Amino acid sequence: MALVAIMDRLAIGEENALGDLYEHTSAKLFGVCFRILKDREEAEDVLQDVYLTVWRRADRFDAERASPITWLATIARNRSIDRLRQIGRRGGDRPMGEAEDIADEGADAFAALADSDDARRLTECLGTLDERTHKSILAAFYGGITYETLAERLSVPLGTIKSRIRRGLIKLKGCLSQ
Template sequence: MSPGPQPQPRVVHADLIAALGEVGGGSRAALNLLYERTSAKLMGICLRILHDRHEAEEVLQEVFISIWNRAGTFDPGRSSPLTWLSTIARNKAIDRLRSRRAHGADAPYGEALEIADDAPDAFAAASDREDGERILFCLSTLERRTQDMIRSAFFDGLTYSELAARAAVPLGTLKSWIRRGLQRLKVCLEG
């Protein structure tokens, strides 16, 4: 009888950097290691944004194809491995939302999707244990309204237009709140 599911080994920052380097060199074994160590976290990101398991699984496959093709561009001096991987997952899931709308299959999402920033962001690092506590602490230092807006934009994939409608404020006001919140968050994270 099998002893049951084995605990997943702790994701180690240095291991992921090494694996990404090997994937960049064409190592399928390293890609398999990355998949084993990160797929649950990346699936969570896709699922939070898409709210559909089947679609999230399809996007996760696209994420790992993208990782295979782009691993050679990963720069550990610019972001942590989980931040980089999470950003790819987030962007692929958001692209899928945009595709839904373009094909008329996403009526609930209304206006064209306005995503905060497609560049790697600090919020994707929340899935990295080492960075997560610091990010959550820094996020908690912001006023509640700003926390909620940033969480909804980056963790749930809501657009600025959707958030402005929910808050019943002009789009520019909402963007200013989030921009100021992100600036304070950056200062806290760098401190």
Template sequence: MTAADRRDHLAGRLAAVARGDRDALHDIYDLTSAKLLGIVLRILHDREESEDVLQDVYVAVWNRADRFDPARASPITWLATIARNRAIDRLRALGPRRFAAPIDEAGELADDGPDPLARLESDDEARALRRCLETLEAKARASIVSAFFEGRTYEEIAARERVPLGTMKSTIRRGLIRLKGCLEP
């Protein structure tokens, strides 16, 4: 199934949800829950809160599916926007208490973060990676960033760039080989 077919199928299922079809909502959940949970987790960094927000997202989809307009956005973009907004709302609602712990527990908390020397080394590595990424051609750089830093699939990137999947895989592979060569001492 091509990306366009998936988009059309999802748009059709959203239209069915707007008509009150519960099976269509179940299909949408099966098709999108993993991606939407990933979006919410990136914002909240808490699995339990993220699962609660995901449930709110599908309640919103059930109540607002009639507002989806395929001329304005793809179905996954519309769903991801709802998920993102709900996650941000939850983050704001949690506020500072999310990270609050009684002061008595402070002595028992270990700092599992890297020590200053390790931080310096990772900063050097990050600078080297940025420098090496800049040496790549724009398409390879954008594709690598999308795949490895934004979590996009090769299929999504190929569809966005309007190139065959094999071409995108080759572009990313060649870029990674150049990147490796640049990063090696």
């Protein structure tokens, strides 16, 4: 896969590789950031932070554990959620409801993962989870929905969502390691 080769080049410090990675992944990762932050400027700032993080941590990428797009989307998701929390602490000066909707025309993270050999195993393991946990994990990790938003949508306490997803991820890890 081309992204794995780019990640290998990044790991050895090849500067051109970062531009290649940006060219192949920026639209998708911006979509992840924007879906969570609902603010174009914040999403652009977070996206820049994502690529700085990738530049510094490229040597930690392990193609045996995840595909490059999954690894990158996870970093983008985590950075976006961190920024969302940071905005919330400082009171947020922009109303979230007024952000313009931008459709991400690319495949979602689950569809990108489906192109890999890991997709079959992940699908099988997700199938072993109860329906609520299965849907919660898909919404949070492949839909880019924050735990807080998911709790509101499902009308359950935030702690319940966190526990449900944590237990589900532990089961997935056990299933995938077999």
